[in-house]
Amino acid sequence: MLKKERQAYILQKVNLHNKVLSSLLCSEINVSEDTIRRDLQELADEGKVIKVHGGALSSSFYEVSLPPAAVYSQQKKKIIAQKAVSLLEDGMFVLTSGGTTIVEMARMLPTQLRATFISGSIPAILEYMHHPHIEVILIGDKISKNSKITVGSEAIAKIKHIKPDICFLGTNAIDPEQGITDNDWEVVQLKKAMIEASRKVVCLSIAEKVNTIQPIKVCDTDKIDILITELAPESPQLQPFAAMGIRVL
Amino acid sequence: MLKKERQAYILQKVNLHNKVLSSLLCSEINVSEDTIRRDLQELADEGKVIKVHGGALSSSFYEVSLPPAAVYSQQKKKIIAQKAVSLLEDGMFVLTSGGTTIVEMARMLPTQLRATFISGSIPAILEYMHHPHIEVILIGDKISKNSKITVGSEAIAKIKHIKPDICFLGTNAIDPEQGITDNDWEVVQLKKAMIEASRKVVCLSIAEKVNTIQPIKVCDTDKIDILITELAPESPQLQPFAAMGIRVL
DNA sequence: CGGGTTTTTGCGTTTAATTGCGGTATTTCG
DNA sequence: CGAAATACCGCAATTAAACGCAAAAACCCG
Numbered sequence: 001m002l003k004k005e006r007q008a009y010i011l012q013k014v015n016l017h018n019k020v021l022s023s024l025l026c027s028e029i030n031v032s033e034d035t036i037r038r039d040l041q042e043l044a045d046e047g048k049v050i051k052v053h054g055g056a057l058s059s060s061f062y063e064v065s066l067p068p069a070a071v072y073s074q075q076k077k078k079i080i081a082q083k084a085v086s087l088l089e090d091g092m093f094v095l096t097s098g099g100t101t102i103v104e105m106a107r108m109l110p111t112q113l114r115a116t117f118i119s120g121s122i123p124a125i126l127e128y129m130h131h132p133h134i135e136v137i138l139i140g141d142k143i144s145k146n147s148k149i150t151v152g153s154e155a156i157a158k159i160k161h162i163k164p165d166i167c168f169l170g171t172n173a174i175d176p177e178q179g180i181t182d183n184d185w186e187v188v189q190l191k192k193a194m195i196e197a198s199r200k201v202v203c204l205s206i207a208e209k210v211n212t213i214q215p216i217k218v219c220d221t222d223k224i225d226i227l228i229t230e231l232a233p234e235s236p237q238l239q240p241f242a243a244m245g246i247r248v249l
Numbered sequence: 250m251l252k253k254e255r256q257a258y259i260l261q262k263v264n265l266h267n268k269v270l271s272s273l274l275c276s277e278i279n280v281s282e283d284t285i286r287r288d289l290q291e292l293a294d295e296g297k298v299i300k301v302h303g304g305a306l307s308s309s310f311y312e313v314s315l316p317p318a319a320v321y322s323q324q325k326k327k328i329i330a331q332k333a334v335s336l337l338e339d340g341m342f343v344l345t346s347g348g349t350t351i352v353e354m355a356r357m358l359p360t361q362l363r364a365t366f367i368s369g370s371i372p373a374i375l376e377y378m379h380h381p382h383i384e385v386i387l388i389g390d391k392i393s394k395n396s397k398i399t400v401g402s403e404a405i406a407k408i409k410h411i412k413p414d415i416c417f418l419g420t421n422a423i424d425p426e427q428g429i430t431d432n433d434w435e436v437v438q439l440k441k442a443m444i445e446a447s448r449k450v451v452c453l454s455i456a457e458k459v460n461t462i463q464p465i466k467v468c469d470t471d472k473i474d475i476l477i478t479e480l481a482p483e484s485p486q487l488q489p490f491a492a493m494g495i496r497v498l
Numbered sequence: 499c500g501g502g503t504t505t506t507t508g509c510g511t512t513t514a515a516t517t518g519c520g521g522t523a524t525t526t527c528g
Numbered sequence: 529c530g531a532a533a534t535a536c537c538g539c540a541a542t543t544a545a546a547c548g549c550a551a552a553a554a555c556c557c558g
Contacts, residue, residue, distance in 0.1 A: 002301050003515090004306055005301075022535095023533090023534090031518085034517075034519080035518075038516090053526075120387075129397065135391065137389070138369075138387065140388045140389025140390070142387075143378060148378070150387050158389060272543095280507075281508050282508095282544080283508065283509085283545090303516090
């Protein structure tokens with residue numbers, strides 16, 4: 001048995017049972033305990049398991065280490081997601097775009113929430129599917145491999161036929177003058193339709209994207225009902241939006 | 250034996266068994282270990298395999314950790330997938346259901362294949378998305394969390410409007426008398442539509458599901474064009490199907 | 499067809515990786 | 529505390545990988 005193969009096997013065991021015993025493994029795979037120990041050591045060095053006396057534990061319980069560069073903005077996105085979740089109520093029809101902020105929000109949905117979520121974003125849908133009481137509606141069409149979201153006329157037509165209570169938009173650029181702008185033509189078409197269809201539009205944006213502009217226009221600022229960033233609502237760079245009657249969270 | 254031929258052979262072995270040993274390969278193909286090693290190196294550079302001390306592992310093996318009980322039937326499913334892939338040609342419109350066998354097939358698609366894949370299965374879609382030259386069309390509707398596939402009238406209506414060249418069905422139960430049967434009403438509706446829409450219907454089933462029956466009927470045996478199992482086509486339990494004019498692979 | 503060039507392959511040698519073992523230190527638990 | 533289990537260390541044997549080189553095969557092109 002190859003070393004990596006063995007380690008994969010061990011990892012699989014750990015993830016399934018949350019623990020492994022060196023003694024069991026060595027008789028199972030038929031190698032010496034030293035070998036097992038060295039394997040566990042390596043896996044531990046890579047952060048895949050937590051090594052303990054007599055075996056190893058799943059590291060997922062100790063929570064994982066993410067790509068360190070993204071951790072920064074991920075914190076901000078979690079704050080945004082937190083605020084966004086507070087807008088949700090049982091029974092709502094919720095339409096969401098794609099993007100990492102939306103995914104963070106999906107992860108943060110309270111488990112007892114009962115609502116219907118509609119989206120064409122694959123990563124978002126995957127998260128929604130994990131929740132026990134959420135009904136998930138997938139918008140179909142051609143998949144854009146870049147943005148991992150369905151795009152095209154079918155998707156737009158479908159959106160036009162629904163009337164969600166609220167729509168959460170992950171935003172690439174927002175500016176008081178130019179409104180929401182983006183850089184992918186097909187995604188823009190989709191977002192336009194989403195905004196038109198929804199009773200209420202919530203715009204999620206990390207502060208570094210506020211007051212920036214992208215080439216393609218999605219909508220004017222006055223279409224936005226609520227703007228959420230990681231900053232405090234009183235923050236000066238958000239005042240132009242507040243002045244235009246947008247609720248800032 | 251030509252170099253490319255050898256590499257194709259190796260790749261097939263890797264995908265089928267999840268691993269290869271250099272030592273075995275060299276005696277099998279009758280070339281020196283160096284040659285094998287150089288082949289593995291090239292395949293590894295292209296990302297087709299993961300090279301390890303003593304051989305190589307399937308790259309798909311690495312990404313995921315699967316339930317270990319399922320490893321068993323996974324082997325069989327890989328064999329089925331292998332056969333299924335041989336039916337594909339450039340330019341085809343391919344409709345697929347969900348299920349683990351379909352996912353195995355998705356993983357095994359040759360990277361140079363250029364085709365359009367249509368499905369409502371989230372796991373399958375995720376695999377298709379990884380391929381460089383495959384266009385992916387997602388069928389939207391309500392998501393069944395059980396089967397991780399979109400179900401409902403919208404999905405069915407959409408399927409009725411397309412005419413795929415070929416349709417691959419992961420099957421829960423198939424019997425010469427009763428045809429294909431299943432246990433999820435919504436999924437059955439979907440499969441019915443898929444079968445009606447497609448020019449050619451390919452049924453993928455591991456042998457233990459052949460000659461079994463589930464409560465809800467999908468279609469009669471005569472709707473099936475090709476039946477693929479992990480067994481040899483001459484296998485006795487497949488003869489009833491062959492006798493009915495079904496091509497057995 | 500023939501000569502030159504590139505690719506591929508095998509071999510010997512050197513280098514590195516992997517593994518098991520004996521001995522000793524450390525932890526665990528009654 | 530003391531015994532049993534486990535971990536750690538260094539070593540040596542086996543095995544595989546890497547490297548350079550030369551023979552062989554394939555290829556190209558006039």
